[in-house]
Ligand SMILES: Cc1cc2nc3c(=O)[nH]c(=O)nc-3n(C[C@H](O)[C@H](O)[C@H](O)COP(=O)(O)OP(=O)(O)OC[C@H]3O[C@@H](n4cnc5c(N)ncnc54)[C@H](O)[C@@H]3O)c2cc1C
């Protein structure tokens with residue numbers, strides 16, 4: 001690893017000033033499970049590493065009363081799934097947080113880092129899409145909000161411009177009769193990168209038989225994780241049955257535009273996008289029905 | 293530029309100078325000569341470098357040493373006490389749950405953190421928890437059995453009855 005300076009500021013405005021230091025390249029550090037590998041193995045260079053874990057805004061994790069939850073961008077996966085009150089409301093997020101890496105990685109890896117690293121196969125992102133999350137972004141010149149499905153622009157590239165950081169994720173309150181799920185396909189049982197992934201959420205009618213609204217996010221089948229808006233538009237109002245799940249799978253396959261690499265062929269990823277859409281929608285519906 | 297680091301390792305305060313690019317693993321092994329913590333992959337996949345940082349299991353190769361500023365670090369050197377080996381260490385020896393031993397400190401730390409959270413794990417719980425620890429020698433079975441046996445001994449020991 002090449003030499004760099006390290007700062008661990010304890011207030012946000014100081015962190016943002018450091019990040020905007022003229023003529024210096026800066027890298028924010030959350031759990032380091034991507035960044036440290038990149039600095040060590042891929043020759044990524046930077047003049048200064050700004051550790052975000054002493055910032056209250058980045059480590060907050062709290063309920064906003066009836067208005068949903070806020071997760072600071074640097075909160076590690078294990079802290080997320082250990083919160084029982086949160087877990088009961090955001091099952092898709094919990095699925096994703098519980099399968100990233102092993103325990104040692106979950107104790108460090110944050111959802112903010114997962115998003116900012118912008119891997120097409122990042123596991124948190126389809127689940128965040130299913131849960132309709134918005135990203136709170138800040139720089140020295142102000143703050144802005146970005147919908148999570150618009151956050152990644154291409155592999156490794158996000159909407160963040162120089163000097164901007166992701167501060168937190170805003171999760172809307174989950175309505176009644178809500179369910180969600182995330183699944184990925186990997187050739188092993190754990191500790192691998194998704195060949196494909198899908199996150200789904202649904203809101204069911206009072207009798208639990210009709211899907212009032214739904215969202216599906218796909219991972220590893222395009223340069224960025226995708227929201228499949230056509231599924232939300234075409235399948236709302238449909239019955240909870242295998243025909244609806246199969247229709248969703250067909251639409252998902254038509255949006256999958258994957259590459260072939262060592263993990264999987266393009267045709268396999270297209271197929272998996274369908275299978276995982278079907279399965280996660282079904283689990284999301286079962287979870288919503290269980291809460292009726 | 294060397295930077296001042298103050299951290300607590302196995303209950304002892306340590307002060308030293310280190311470079312920002314040094315990992316906690318580098319500092320433990322090269323500066324503090326705590327070589328019980330091993331380097332396998334140096335990229336987060338094998339768990340040989342496992343330590344506890346403020347009560348959480350982490351890969352020390354994936355932590356910058358300066359991130360340990362003001363924190364509590366526990367390494368394999370802190371697992372046995374003056375009374376003797378930890379039950380996990382005893383059972384690993386008795387059941388021959390190691391061959392070359394490079395992975396063992398990581399497995400002990402990882403298993404210890406599991407038993408602290410879940411004193412009565414099933415075999416599946418153990419296998420899932422240990423997924424981030426690789427062993428090239430044993431084929432894992434003896435390790436898993438050793439962890440299950442340690443859990444049994446710990447829950448039968450009078451000390452844990454007092455604690456519960
Ligand atoms: C062994 C191993 C297994 C893994 N398994 C998985 C897996 O199963 N699924 C998966 O999706 N990923 C996996 N990963 C990748 C990684 O753990 C995740 O992407 C993780 O969520 C990254 O989070 P982090 O907090 O460690 O990010 P960091 O490494 O700290 O940061 C990642 C990138 O984002 C930037 N950044 C971080 N926070 C911010 C912020 N708030 N604002 C702006 N930029 C920021 C950093 O500068 C860096 O470029 C694995 C990694 C390893 C080493």
Ligand code: FES
Nearest residue numbers: 332333334339353
């Ligand atoms: S040496 Fe740290 S995980 Fe392998």
Ligand code: FES
Nearest residue numbers: 391395427428429
């Ligand atoms: S005993 Fe040799 S790697 Fe596990």
